[in-house]
Amino acid sequence: MPTPNPSALEFLLTRRSRPAKTLTGPVPSHDEVMTILTAAARTPDHGKLEPWRFIVLEKAALQRLANLVTEIGSTTNVEPEKITKMHGQFAKADLAIAVISSPVDSPKVPLIEQQHSAGAVCLAMVNAALAMGWGANWLSGWASHDPDFIRQGLDCDANETVAGFIHLGTETNIPPERPRPDLSRITTWVKS
Numbered sequence: 001m002p003t004p005n006p007s008a009l010e011f012l013l014t015r016r017s018r019p020a021k022t023l024t025g026p027v028p029s030h031d032e033v034m035t036i037l038t039a040a041a042r043t044p045d046h047g048k049l050e051p052w053r054f055i056v057l058e059k060a061a062l063q064r065l066a067n068l069v070t071e072i073g074s075t076t077n078v079e080p081e082k083i084t085k086m087h088g089q090f091a092k093a094d095l096a097i098a099v100i101s102s103p104v105d106s107p108k109v110p111l112i113e114q115q116h117s118a119g120a121v122c123l124a125m126v127n128a129a130l131a132m133g134w135g136a137n138w139l140s141g142w143a144s145h146d147p148d149f150i151r152q153g154l155d156c157d158a159n160e161t162v163a164g165f166i167h168l169g170t171e172t173n174i175p176p177e178r179p180r181p182d183l184s185r186i187t188t189w190v191k192s
Helices: 006-014 030-040 059-074 080-091 111-131 147-154
Strands: 052-058 095-101 135-139 161-171
Touching (some): 030 052, 030 111, 059 080, 059 147, 095 111, 147 161
Antiparallel strands (some): 095 161, 135 161
């Protein structure tokens, strides 16, 4: 028989991301961020490839990225309201971690599995921060898919992409529960 961990299960059944716009300081300390990163790095990575890396973005770096959003967005065809929203995502943040999908050339592990691993790292990071009592949210947005933005702002190589920005901080209010998926609609049981 398995040995249950009721508190871990209760956490997973009730976890709720905190909207990034409601997060403020204080933010996790260096040691607390290292704990969050350690938990995230335990994500299955399909053959010990570690096809991801982390960039911890503090206030000044986030402001630089906000300015870069405005610069790049205004020289491309990005709608002004999308530029404003993305700018605010960085300008109003106190701490975020960029999870960079950094695939490794592998004859055994396809690119898609390595990208899925990077996504799993994002969720593990959010869950670790929430378990420590911090507010956390996983965001992306148009800039995270813009090659010029991720190259200039995050020094990404041509084969790298942003899996997400994990915003961390102190929650200013607890969000209400939101509707969850209807499991009977999305689940198929196959017996034979």
